[in-house]
Amino acid sequence: MATIKDRYAIVGVGESERSKNSGTTPLHLALDAAxxxxxxxxxxxxxxxxxxxxxxxxxxxxxxxxxxxxxxxKYVKDIMGGGSSTEMLIADAIGLIETGQVNTVLxxxxxxxxxxxxxxxxxxxxxxxxxxxxxxxxxxxxxxxGPGQWFGLFATRHMxxxxxxxxxxxxxxxxxxxxxxxxxxxxxxxKPLTMEEYLKTPHLSYPFxxxxxxxxxxxxxxxxxxxxxxAKDCKSKPVYIMGIEARRTVSHAHYWTNLDEVAxxxxxxxxxxxxxxxxxxxxxxxIYDCFSWVVLRQLEAYGFAARGEVGDFVASGxxxxxxxxxxxxxxxxxxxxxxxxxxxxxxxxxxxxxxxKGTDRQVExxxxxxxxxxxxxxxxxxxxxxN
Amino acid sequence: xxxxxPIPLKTQDNQPYWDAADRHELVLQKCDTCHSYNxxxxxxxxxxxxxxxxWESQGSDITGSxxxxxxxxxxxxxxxxxxxxxxxxVVQLDHLPDVKIIGNVLGCPPEELKIGMPVKxxxxxxxxDRALPQWIQA
Numbered sequence: 001m002a003t004i005k006d007r008y009a010i011v012g013v014g015e016s017e018r019s020k021n022s023g024t025t026p027l028h029l030a031l032d033a034a035x036x037x038x039x040x041x042x043x044x045x046x047x048x049x050x051x052x053x054x055x056x057x058x059x060x061x062x063x064x065x066x067x068x069x070x071x072x073x074k075y076v077k078d079i080m081g082g083g084s085s086t087e088m089l090i091a092d093a094i095g096l097i098e099t100g101q102v103n104t105v106l107x108x109x110x111x112x113x114x115x116x117x118x119x120x121x122x123x124x125x126x127x128x129x130x131x132x133x134x135x136x137x138x139x140x141x142x143x144x145x146g147p148g149q150w151f152g153l154f155a156t157r158h159m160x161x162x163x164x165x166x167x168x169x170x171x172x173x174x175x176x177x178x179x180x181x182x183x184x185x186x187x188x189x190x191k192p193l194t195m196e197e198y199l200k201t202p203h204l205s206y207p208f209x210x211x212x213x214x215x216x217x218x219x220x221x222x223x224x225x226x227x228x229x230x231a232k233d234c235k236s237k238p239v240y241i242m243g244i245e246a247r248r249t250v251s252h253a254h255y256w257t258n259l260d261e262v263a264x265x266x267x268x269x270x271x272x273x274x275x276x277x278x279x280x281x282x283x284x285x286x287i288y289d290c291f292s293w294v295v296l297r298q299l300e301a302y303g304f305a306a307r308g309e310v311g312d313f314v315a316s317g318x319x320x321x322x323x324x325x326x327x328x329x330x331x332x333x334x335x336x337x338x339x340x341x342x343x344x345x346x347x348x349x350x351x352x353x354x355x356x357k358g359t360d361r362q363v364e365x366x367x368x369x370x371x372x373x374x375x376x377x378x379x380x381x382x383x384x385x386x387n
Numbered sequence: 388x389x390x391x392x393p394i395p396l397k398t399q400d401n402q403p404y405w406d407a408a409d410r411h412e413l414v415l416q417k418c419d420t421c422h423s424y425n426x427x428x429x430x431x432x433x434x435x436x437x438x439x440x441x442w443e444s445q446g447s448d449i450t451g452s453x454x455x456x457x458x459x460x461x462x463x464x465x466x467x468x469x470x471x472x473x474x475x476x477v478v479q480l481d482h483l484p485d486v487k488i489i490g491n492v493l494g495c496p497p498e499e500l501k502i503g504m505p506v507k508x509x510x511x512x513x514x515x516d517r518a519l520p521q522w523i524q525a
Contacts, residue, residue: 138489143473149463156455202460254427
């Protein structure tokens with residue numbers, strides 16, 4: 001098997017406006033994001049020969065986007081999926097480029113995630129849910145209808161087993177909200193959160209308060225992937241993919257059969273092996289943050305703190321600027337915006353390119369970063385990037 | 388008033404479980420090849436892929452302990468708005484620790500919930516011909 005280490009790169013990133021009510025369609029948002037990514041890369045639409053997207057049946061198709069972008073791709077693909085789909089599609093794109101199907105791929109996620117189809121639970125047809133999810137009849141009738149409850153069952157057990165407290169969840173929120181205060185485009189820009197306020201906030205669904213839930217937003221994000229060779233012709237500074245683990249699963253699709261394993265546990269070892277680095281080599285992170293606890297569980301899985309020490313790791317300020325692992329530095333999905341993870345990918349690309357150089361947003365001298373995706377406890381992927 | 392919450396859908400893979408629940412009994416799917424229990428039940432054994440499956444009654448005297456829980460203060464599904472907070476638990480069966488069953492603990496103050504708390508299965512008659520396995524403090 002050929003190693004792909006450093007042979008592929010992200011050469012463009014872009015986003016549409018972010019709002020709670022876009023007043024427009026996902027296609028319009030996708031076009032804005034795609035044009036911004038093309039401009040960032042210094043590429044023309046006709047140079048894009050692959051287009052891919054992921055959605056929950058709440059977006060436009062890749063063929064539609066290509067049509068109105070003026071691209072005539074040789075390959076289009078639309079998959080059903082949420083978190084961790086960005087990493088998977090990047091890996092798919094690399095495979096397609098490697099076999100000569102395409103040269104340059106644009107990947108996007110477009111959604112009216114607040115004004116249109118919402119992910120937080122509620123409003124879904126209950127019989128559809130029972131049929132769509134493995135063993136759905138064994139939890140939908142008990143009121144477990146959203147990710148806050150599905151993942152919360154993992155969180156309560158894990159917290160009890162490893163000594164993670166409510167305050168530790170709060171440190172994730174407070175750290176990310178602090179990042180958002182430097183990002184005028186973040187939803188929670190101008191709305192910092194103190195630990196005192198956090199601890200006073202009632203639970204929506206124990207162990208989670210509203211601060212532990214991610215946001216919902218209307219927006220689109222796009223990224224462009226190509227070979228390292230082609231990247232030389234782009235205007236942007238390429239961000240090289242050192243290693244990528246596309247999508248791992250746990251042992252059962254009804255993932256509550258084992259609350260003590262998450263897919264990220266299986267991603268980490270092969271990811272580090274492929275990239276040839278260890279957690280100590282990583283200076284900046286985008287950790288999928290649909291819930292605060294999900295960040296803590298992944299810090300353990302990816303080896304940034306030992307099991308039982310993750311709470312102390314975040315309490316010491318390590319996720320903040322100047323910490324050991326500045327994480328979700330645009331505010332993450334907890335406080336910036338929500339595109340099923342892609343906004344966190346955009347941010348880490350910009351950090352590794354040193355786009356913020358000379359401002360207080362730049363993580364000093366960061367050369368290597370990790371970007372993780374979490375579809376749920378059941379499915380995950382991740383990549384390690386360098387400048 | 389009629390029952391407002393979602394009612395378990397019987398399918399070809401789970402029908403014996405819910406039929407048993409309707410008569411206030413727990414049956415579990417068991418693999419005849421590797422002898423593991425499959426919960427939730429499926430079209431084949433999730434451990435070894437065997438399609439040689441049978442159903443084994445566990446009776447009506449079922450005890451377990453809380454393996455994990457959440458307490459929801461807003462409804463995420465229809466019917467739960469009148470029943471808040473909703474306590475959702477994963478229960479580990481005492482006699483088959485590998486089997487974990489999701490349910491609600493009825494009549495339990497949330498502050499008394501604890502991982503390891505002993506519970507006992509009960510059945511809630513939700514319609515004329517359907518019953519839902521539930522849990523109460525043991």
